Amino acid sequence: MAQKILIVEDESLVALDLKLILTKAGYRVCGIAASVKEALEIIEAENPDMVLLDIFLKGPLNGIDLAKTLTTKNIAFVYLSANFQESILEKAKSTQPYGFLVKPFREKELLIALDVAFYRHFNSLESKLRQEKALEEVFKKIVKEPGEWRQKLLSVATQLQPYVPFDFISMVAQNNGEFEMDGITFLRVGFDEYQSIGTKELLTISKVTPADFKKMQTATTISAKAELLDLDHLEKTRQKYPIKRLIADTFRLKSCFCFPLLLSNGEIAQFSFYSRKAETYTMDHVDLLNRLQRPLLAAFEAILGNEGLNVVTEAIPKALRENRGKNKPAAFEGIIGKSHQMLSVFDNIAIVAPLNTSVLILGESGTGKEAIAKSIHRLSPRRDNPLVTVNCASLPPTLIESELFGHEKGSFTGATEKRIGKFELADKGTIFLDEIGEMPAELQVKLLRVLQEQEIERIGGRAPIKINVRIIAATNRNLQKEVEEGRFRLDLYYRLYVFPILIPALRERGEDIGDLANHFMAVYSRKSGKNVNQLSPQVLAQLKSYHWPGNVRELEHLIERSVLLASGSEIKEVLMPMLNQKPQNQVAAEENVFKSIEENSRDHILAVLRKCNGRVSGPGGAAEILEVPPSTLHSKIKKLGIKKWTA
Known part of the structure; x- marks a missing residue:
C-alpha cells in the first residue's frame, strides 16, 4: 500500500508541485492544508504516515505548533521553509523533526529527504516497541525474583532510568486521604549507585524542623494526573508542592515529572522523577509511561502486596540504604x-x-x-x-x-x-x-x-x-x-x-575532575612503579579552575607528567599550561623586535597549522585557509624547517 503524505503548505503553487512529484514517485497525497486548523482536520480523518510541513502558515498557529501535536500522535514530519533564521531553527529543532528542506529544493532532494525520514521513523518506532516489550518482560522477572520488596521497587525504578532519567526518585502513596512521606526515595550517586534518603536524612541535610516538615506534608497533595514541573522557575510549586520544593532545593534539582498510578484498591501511588537539568522531561516521557502503565501497575501491586508504602526509614536494610554500585558494567x-x-x-x-x-x-x-x-x-x-x-x-x-x-x-x-x-x-x-x-x-x-x-x-x-x-x-x-x-x-x-x-566537555562537568585525576594518578603510578596516591588541596583547586581546552586527554597527560615529577606520595605542584600568558618583560621585549619576512611567514604558517590541528590538505586544512596548493605548502614547511606544529 502506498504511504500517505499530508502537505501543509500555504503557497498553492508549491503545494501542487509537491503533489505532482510525490504522486509520480508512488506516494499517495491524502490532502493539502494551508493552515494548522485544516491540517488537524485532515489528520483526524486520514491519519497520514508523513507530513511535509511549512513553518510559516496562514492563521495564528505555525508549523512548529502543529509539530508538537504530530509528535504526540507519533506521526513523522519534515519541515519546509524558505527562511531558516537561527531563532526559528532552534525552536524547530526542539520538536525533533525527521528532516529539513530549504526552498527552493530539487525533486531528488525531496525524495531523498522522505526516504531518510521514513527510515528514521521506522527505526525509531521499532526500537521503541522493542524497548517497551523488553521493559515489560523485565518487570515480570523482577516480580518473580526472591528478595526484599523495597529492593524490587528500586530495581523497577532503575530499569526505567535510561528512558526516564532521574537524579532523585520518590515512590509514595496516598492512604485514606492522608499523605505518607515515608515512602521509598533514592538519590542517584553513580551509574548504578543509589542512596536511600528518608525523612530523617532529609531533615538533617535540609535543616528543617520536624514541625515545619509536618506542615509541608499537610500542604502537599498527590496529583491524579501526570505533571511536568519546572522546579527552577515556577514559584507556584512552593505553595502547591512544598515537599517537592524542599527536595529540589536540598539536592539542587531543577525539573520534575510526576506520574500517578491508580491502584486496584482506589489508592494513588505516585512516581516522582527529579533531574538536576532544567526541562529534562517532555511529553515523550509521559507517553512512554502511559504505554507502560499496565505492566508497571501490575509489577507495583505484585511487589507491594499488603505492605503499603507507609514504612519508616529505619526499616530499610543497610544494604539497600546505600548501594555503592558494585554492578557497574565492565564495559x-x-x-x-x-x-x-x-x-x-x-x-x-x-x-x-x-x-x-x-x-x-x-x-x-x-x-x-x-x-x-x-x-x-x-x-x-x-x-x-x-x-x-x-x-x-x-x-x-x-x-x-x-x-x-x-x-x-x-x-x-x-x-x-x-x-x-x-x-x-x-x-x-x-x-x-x-x-x-x-x-x-x-x-x-x-x-x-x-x-x-x-x-x-x-x-x-x-x-x-x-x-x-x-x-x-x-x-x-x-x-x-x-x-x-x-x-x-x-x-x-x-x-x-x-x-x-x-559527550560533554570537561569544563562542563567540573565535579568529575577530581575522580578523573585520581584515576589517571593510579594508572600512571602503577606504570611508573611509583607510589603517588594523593593530590594536594591546592593542586585540586588548580585543576578545577582551569578551562581544559584539550579536555580529558589534556588532563591525562598533565597527571602523567605530574606523577613522573612527583618526589613523594603526593602531587604538590602541577605545571599548568599558561595559554596566551607571557611575562611583562617578554611582551615588552617582543614589541621592540622586528622579524624578517621569512620569520613572519614561518609564524603565520605555524599558527594556521595549529588551528587546523596539523591538517595540511583537504577541507578545512591549512592549504585551503592559506589559499595555496598542498604541494606548495609542504615545500614551504620543509624550507622553513617546520617539524612540529602541534601544541
Missing part, C-alpha cells in the same frame, strides 16, 4: 564520571548498545569518543566479533577507499595483491569511523550505500559483497554546519543521526 571501565551529564551518557549507551542502530558520537577533541564507542560494542550482542577502528582524518584521500572497501589485485598501479578492507574485517561486528566529518564527499556516497544496502564493493571488484556491520561514527565538527555549507551530505547526516550521543 564502562576507563570512563570516569558521576556528574549528571556523564550519567546521561551512560544511560544512552545502555539504551542503544543492544540494538543494531547506527550511533553518532559528538564532542570536542579529547572528550573520549573512542572509549564510548568501545563501551557500546562491549555491551552489544556483537561483543565477540571484531571492533575495527578507522580514523578518517589520518587516511590520505587517495587511499581511504581502498582502506575501507579493499581492492582486487591489479585494480590500480601498486595493487600487487588483493586487500581486504576495514568493512569486511568488521563483518558481524562493529566499525568505528572516527572523525567522519573529514570523509571526502565521494566516499560519503559509498558509505550511504553501505548503510542502505549492507553491501560493499572492492576497487576493481566485479560484484557487491554482502556484509553485516554496525556503524558507530564520531566527529568533533558541527555536522549540521558542514551540511549547510555543502561539505557533508544531508542524507548521510540523517542516516547517522538516528541515535546521537553528545
